[in-house]
Amino acid sequence: MAQSYRNITPQAARRIRLVMADVDGTLNTGGDDLSPAVQNVINRLQQSGIMVGLVSGRTDPMLVRMAVGLGIGGPLISENGAVARLTPDGGLVDLGYSRRPALKALEQLKSRYPDRIREREDNSERLIDVVFWAEGIPAGELKKGLKDVQLLDSTYILHLMPKGIDKGKTLLKLLGRMNLGKLGKNEVLVVGDSMTDLPLFKLFPLSILIPNPNIPAADSRILRKSSMYISDHEAGEGFVEVASHIINVRT
Numbered sequence: 001m002a003q004s005y006r007n008i009t010p011q012a013a014r015r016i017r018l019v020m021a022d023v024d025g026t027l028n029t030g031g032d033d034l035s036p037a038v039q040n041v042i043n044r045l046q047q048s049g050i051m052v053g054l055v056s057g058r059t060d061p062m063l064v065r066m067a068v069g070l071g072i073g074g075p076l077i078s079e080n081g082a083v084a085r086l087t088p089d090g091g092l093v094d095l096g097y098s099r100r101p102a103l104k105a106l107e108q109l110k111s112r113y114p115d116r117i118r119e120r121e122d123n124s125e126r127l128i129d130v131v132f133w134a135e136g137i138p139a140g141e142l143k144k145g146l147k148d149v150q151l152l153d154s155t156y157i158l159h160l161m162p163k164g165i166d167k168g169k170t171l172l173k174l175l176g177r178m179n180l181g182k183l184g185k186n187e188v189l190v191v192g193d194s195m196t197d198l199p200l201f202k203l204f205p206l207s208i209l210i211p212n213p214n215i216p217a218a219d220s221r222i223l224r225k226s227s228m229y230i231s232d233h234e235a236g237e238g239f240v241e242v243a244s245h246i247i248n249v250r251t
């Protein structure tokens with residue numbers, strides 16, 4: 001059960017070498033901008049020797065733009081784990097995933113619900129997953145009859161992706177290949193707000209949940225049960241208070 005981030009001990013904080021942050025609902029509440037306070041605390045993390053990376057459902061080009069703007073050097077995991085690069089200026093890592101199952105499932109849904117499935121324009125920038133809105137159709141109903149794909153609801157948009165891909169598994173794959181040398185799970189802090197972050201919380205012991213009022217109560221209970229720590233504040237401010245605590249107790 002998630003406890004206050006204030007319980008992160010100096011010893012645990014000193015072990016952290018990489019912070020992997022989700023974006024929407026964690027660093028901001030959507031849009032391309034991060035508050036000056038978030039930008040500032042990310043700089044301070046880096047100055048204290050902690051590398052910062054992003055792990056999000058957003059596209060790779062969007063994360064690269066954000067990372068370059070922030071001046072961060074850590075890994076970028078986009079499309080909820082389907083696409084990754086070790087550094088913002090490095091090439092894409094070959095994770096061996098195909099977009100075929102997601103495209104096929106989208107066509108199935110379009111023929112089942114004509115006029116109610118709306119694709120988002122950034123699908124043209126996506127390599128593996130497909131994003132869409134399904135006006136008023138519950139996720140449970142959408143899932144029926146879909147094979148080989150998973151349906152994820154980030155609370156911002158619905159994602160269709162081949163089964164078996166998640167943020168946690170992809171981050172684990174990257175750890176062995178980092179420039180920092182091999183990183184252990186205890187040296188990574190993961191921060192997120194929604195069910196797409198659950199695999200990160202399950203695989204990495206140092207996990208922070210940022211409360212998100214838009215998450216359904218049942219999901220929120222699961223997230224609180226599976227994460228180690230929780231912030232007091234929501235997106236943006238919540239990240240700043242946790243990162244500031246870590247920087248302060250390290251010294």
Ligand SMILES: [Mg+2]
Pocket residue numbers: 022023024025026154192193194
């Ligand atoms: Mg999120």
